[in-house]
Amino acid sequence: MEFLYSFLVVGHVIGLAAIIGPFLLQMRRNDGFAITAVLGGAITQLVTGILLTGLAEGLDRDLDYAKIITKLVIAIVVFVAALLGWRKARSGSNDRSIKPFFHAAGGLALVNVVLAVFW
Ligand code: HEM
Numbered sequence: 001m002e003f004l005y006s007f008l009v010v011g012h013v014i015g016l017a018a019i020i021g022p023f024l025l026q027m028r029r030n031d032g033f034a035i036t037a038v039l040g041g042a043i044t045q046l047v048t049g050i051l052l053t054g055l056a057e058g059l060d061r062d063l064d065y066a067k068i069i070t071k072l073v074i075a076i077v078v079f080v081a082a083l084l085g086w087r088k089a090r091s092g093s094n095d096r097s098i099k100p101f102f103h104a105a106g107g108l109a110l111v112n113v114v115l116a117v118f119w
Contacts, residue, residue, distance in 0.1 A: 005055050008048045015044030016113065019078065023106025031095035033102045039086045042079040042105060045112075049075060067119045074112050081105040 018041030022034035049071065056063050085101030 001055065001059055005052065005059060008052045008055065011044060012048040012052060015041045015048060016109065017041070018044065019082075019106060019109040020113070023102070023109070027103065027106065030099065033085070033089070033095065033098050035082065035085045035089050035098060035102055038102065038105050039079075039082040041109075042075070042082040045075050045109075046072075046079055064119065067115060070119075071112050071115055074108050074115070078105045078108045078112070081108070 018037045020041075022037050026033055049068075053063060053068055081101045081104040085098045085105065088098050088101065089095075
């Protein structure tokens with residue numbers, strides 16, 4: 001169980017990097033957004049986060065559920081923004097219309113990192 005928990009934390013950090021890495025690298029651009037990586041990261045955060053929460057319960061770790069619910073709500077918004085941006089990219093929309101979704105996903109993921117660490 002402990003190994004699985006640590007394994008999921010590694011996945012959680014990789015998912016975080018897949019959202020925030022492209023965001024920091026491309027936030028000043030107007031085209032070529034790596035929105036597929038951001039979407040993959042958003043899905044990874046939801047899946048690993050929910051599994052971590054379940055396992056923490058089994059391992060008798062104390063979690064702050066107000067913090068977890070807040071992170072979950074923000075992560076859902078990150079996912080929806082990434083999904084809408086990804087669908088626009090797939091339908092061939094111009095890159096400028098993807099930018100707000102890319103920024104929303106990246107910016108809110110950063111908010112979640114701050115919450116995870118400081119709360
Ligand atoms: C964009 C989405 C997310 C980001 C950027 C994020 C970020 C982080 C970070 C940086 C940590 C390490 C904190 C530390 O060890 O001090 C962490 C841990 C954790 N996250 Fe997330 N997270 C996200 C979504 C979620 C979701 C949706 C859930 C659950 C529903 C969740 C549950 C957890 C749990 C259980 C831990 C380990 C326990 C803890 O220290 O709070 N996370 N997350």
